[in-house]
Amino acid sequence: MAPRVLISDSLSPTAVQIFKDRGLEVDYQPNLGKDKDKLAEIIGNYDGLAIRSATKVTAKLLEKAPRLKVVGRAGIGVDNVDIPAATARGVIVMNTPFGNSITTAEHAVALMFATARDIPAADASTQAGKWEKNRFMGVEITGKTLGIIGCGNIGSIVADRGIGLRMRVIAFDPFLTPERAVELGVEKVDLDELLRRADFITLHTPLTDKTRNILSAENIAKTKKGVRIINCARGGLVDEAALRAALDSGHVAGAGFDVFVEEPASANPLFGHPNVVCTPHLGASTTEAQENVALQVAEQMSDYLTKGAVQNALNMPSISAEEAPKLTPFVKLAELLGSFAGQLTETGLVGVRLEYEGEVAKMNTRALTAAALAGLMKPLMDSVNMVSAPAVAKDRGIAIEEVRRDDQRTFDSLLRLTIKTERQERAVAGTVFSDGKPRIVEIKGIQMDAEFQPSMLYVTNKDKPGFIGNLGTVLGKAEINIATFAVGRTAPGEDAIALIGVDGVPGDDVIAAVGKLPNVLQVKPLRF
Numbered sequence: 001m002a003p004r005v006l007i008s009d010s011l012s013p014t015a016v017q018i019f020k021d022r023g024l025e026v027d028y029q030p031n032l033g034k035d036k037d038k039l040a041e042i043i044g045n046y047d048g049l050a051i052r053s054a055t056k057v058t059a060k061l062l063e064k065a066p067r068l069k070v071v072g073r074a075g076i077g078v079d080n081v082d083i084p085a086a087t088a089r090g091v092i093v094m095n096t097p098f099g100n101s102i103t104t105a106e107h108a109v110a111l112m113f114a115t116a117r118d119i120p121a122a123d124a125s126t127q128a129g130k131w132e133k134n135r136f137m138g139v140e141i142t143g144k145t146l147g148i149i150g151c152g153n154i155g156s157i158v159a160d161r162g163i164g165l166r167m168r169v170i171a172f173d174p175f176l177t178p179e180r181a182v183e184l185g186v187e188k189v190d191l192d193e194l195l196r197r198a199d200f201i202t203l204h205t206p207l208t209d210k211t212r213n214i215l216s217a218e219n220i221a222k223t224k225k226g227v228r229i230i231n232c233a234r235g236g237l238v239d240e241a242a243l244r245a246a247l248d249s250g251h252v253a254g255a256g257f258d259v260f261v262e263e264p265a266s267a268n269p270l271f272g273h274p275n276v277v278c279t280p281h282l283g284a285s286t287t288e289a290q291e292n293v294a295l296q297v298a299e300q301m302s303d304y305l306t307k308g309a310v311q312n313a314l315n316m317p318s319i320s321a322e323e324a325p326k327l328t329p330f331v332k333l334a335e336l337l338g339s340f341a342g343q344l345t346e347t348g349l350v351g352v353r354l355e356y357e358g359e360v361a362k363m364n365t366r367a368l369t370a371a372a373l374a375g376l377m378k379p380l381m382d383s384v385n386m387v388s389a390p391a392v393a394k395d396r397g398i399a400i401e402e403v404r405r406d407d408q409r410t411f412d413s414l415l416r417l418t419i420k421t422e423r424q425e426r427a428v429a430g431t432v433f434s435d436g437k438p439r440i441v442e443i444k445g446i447q448m449d450a451e452f453q454p455s456m457l458y459v460t461n462k463d464k465p466g467f468i469g470n471l472g473t474v475l476g477k478a479e480i481n482i483a484t485f486a487v488g489r490t491a492p493g494e495d496a497i498a499l500i501g502v503d504g505v506p507g508d509d510v511i512a513a514v515g516k517l518p519n520v521l522q523v524k525p526l527r528f
C-alpha cells in the first residue's frame with residue numbers, strides 16, 4: 001500500500017504534485033491545522049504529516065497517530081512540534097532549514113524600515129486624505145547600530161543586509177565563533193553591550209527555554225532610549241506587556257512584530273500603539289520561499305517514506321538518498337544482531353559496544369548504532385525504532401560505545417555487538433554477503449555462518465557425539481522441520497553453539513525436551 005501523507009496547513013501545490021509523482025497518496029487539507037479535534041480524528045490514517053506553523057503536533061495528537069512515521073515542517077521553527085514526544089514514539093521530525101531564510105531576513109529589514117519611517121501609519125493617514133506631512137518624522141538607518149540577537153542563518157543574512165545599508169552591526173550569539181563574526185563583518189558582543197548600544201534590535205533565535213523572554217522587562221530597561229525592536233523570529237522571545245509599557249513611556253521608539261506569544265493574535269498588548277507595526281506571521285510568506293519549502297519538505301518526506309533516506313531530521317542522524325540503498329542491508333543486520341542479543345539478555349543491560357570493521361566503518365554508523373539499539377530493546381518495548389532507540393537507551397542509563405576500524409579482516413565488513421549486563425558480556429557479530437543477506441558469523445567468539453530465519457533455536461552444549469542426532473529426533477517427533485543448521489565450537493570436545501532455523505514455532509514442551517538432552521547447557525527460542 002502506498003504511504004499516505006496529510007498536509008494540514010497551507011502549502012504550495014508543488015508539494016502535492018511531488019508526493020503524487022513519487023507514488024504517495026496525499027490529502028491536502030490546508031485548514032485542518034486550526035482544527036485540532038478534526039485533525040486528531042483522522043491522523044491515525046497517515047504515515048506522514050506535512051505542516052507549517054498553524055498545526056500543533058502535541059503528545060496527545062501523536063497518541064492518535066500509530067501509523068505516523070514522519071512530520072515534515074515546511075519551514076524552520078519546530079516549536080509547534082513536541083519533539084521528545086515524537087522521538088519517544090519513533091516519529092522523525094524534519095524541517096527545511098534554509099528555504100525561507102532570505103525571505104524572513106528581508107521581512108525583518110522591511111519592518112526595520114517600516115518602524116524607522118512610520119510607513120503603515122503614514123499610509124493610513126495619507127489614504128484617509130489627511131496629508132499629515134509634519135506628523136511623521138522618521139530616523140535615518142545609515143550609520144545606526146543594528147543589534148542582532150541570534151546570528152545563525154537568518155541573523156547572518158540580516159547582518160549582511162545591514163552592512164549593505166551602511167549600518168554598524170553587532171551580534172550576540174553564544175555559538176557565533178570569533179572567526180565567523182569576522183567573516184560576516186559583525187562585532188561579537190555580549191547581551192548587555194548589545195542592549196546598551198543598539199539603535200535597532202532584531203531577534204533571530206529559536207524559541208527555547210533559554211531564549212524565552214530574552215527581552216524581559218529587565219533587559220528592555222537596559223536598552224538605549226529611542227531603540228526600535230524587531231521580532232520576526234518567535235512570539236515569546238519578548239515580554240509583550242513590558243515592551244508595551246516601554247513604548248508607552250517613550251523609552252522604546254518603535255516595534256515591528258511579525259510573531260506573537262499567542263497566534264493567531266486577535267488581541268495583543270502591542271496592538272493599538274501608534275509606533276507598533278504588526279504583520280500576521282508573514283516572515284516566510286513569499287512565493288519564492290513557499291516554493292522552496294514545499295518542494296523540499298515533499299522531497300524529504302517522500303525520500304524517507306519510500307527509500308528510508310533521512311535529511312534535515314531533528315531527531316535522527318541523516319541518511320542520504322545515495323547511501324540509503326547501501327546502508328539498508330546493514331541497518332537490517334544491525335537490527336537483527338540487536339534483536340539476537342536482546343532476546344538472549346535476561347539481566348539488566350548496562351552497556352553496549354558496537355564495533356564496525358572494514359567497509360561498514362566508513363558508513364553512517366550513527367544510524368546503524370540506532371538500528372542495533374532498536375533491535376536490542378524491541379523485546380522490552382515493542383514500539384521502539386531507530387528514531388526512539390538512542391533516546392530510550394540514554395533515558396535508561398545504558399552506556400553506548402562505538403569503535404570503528406577501517407582495516408578489514410576475514411570479511412569486507414563486520415559489525416560486532418557486545419552487550420554488557422550486570423553479570424556478563426556477550427558478543428555477536430555479523431556481516432552482509434554479496435547477496436545482500438545479513439548473516440551471523442560469530443557468537444561469543446565462536447565462528448559460525450548462520451542466516452537469520454523467522455523462527456530459530458539457540459542451543460549451547462558440550463561438543464560431544466550424538467547431540468545433532470538427538471536434537472533431530474526431538475524435533476522430528478514434534479513434527480518440526482529443520483530449515484537451516486549452523487554449528488560452531490571453541491575447540492573439539494569443548495563449548496559449542498548451534499543455531500537452528502525451524503519451520504513453525506516450537507512449543508514449551510519441545511524446548512524443555514531439547515534442554516534435557518545430554519550435554520545441552522541452554523536452549524532458547526528466537527524470533528526474527
Ligand SMILES: NC(=O)C1=CN([C@@H]2O[C@H](COP(=O)(O)OP(=O)(O)OC[C@H]3O[C@@H](n4cnc5c(N)ncnc54)[C@H](O)[C@@H]3O)[C@@H](O)[C@H]2O)C=CC1
Pocket residue numbers: 075076077078097100101104149150151152153154155172173174175176204205206207210211232233234258259281282283284285
Ligand atoms: N517569522 C517567520 O515566518 C519565520 C521565523 N523563523 C524563526 O527564526 C528562527 C531562526 O531561524 P534560523 O536563523 O534559520 O535558525 P538558526 O538555527 O540558523 O539560527 C539561530 C541562532 O540562534 C542562536 N541562539 C540560540 N540560542 C541563543 C541564545 N540564548 N542567545 C542568542 N543566540 C542564540 C544560535 O546559536 C543560532 O546561531 C527560527 O527558529 C524560527 O523560529 C524562521 C523562519 C520564518
Ligand SMILES: O=C(O)C(=O)COP(=O)(O)O
Pocket residue numbers: 052053054074075076077078100281282283284285
Ligand atoms: O519557518 C518558520 O519558522 C516560520 O515561522 C514560518 O512559518 P509559516 O510556515 O509561515 O507558518
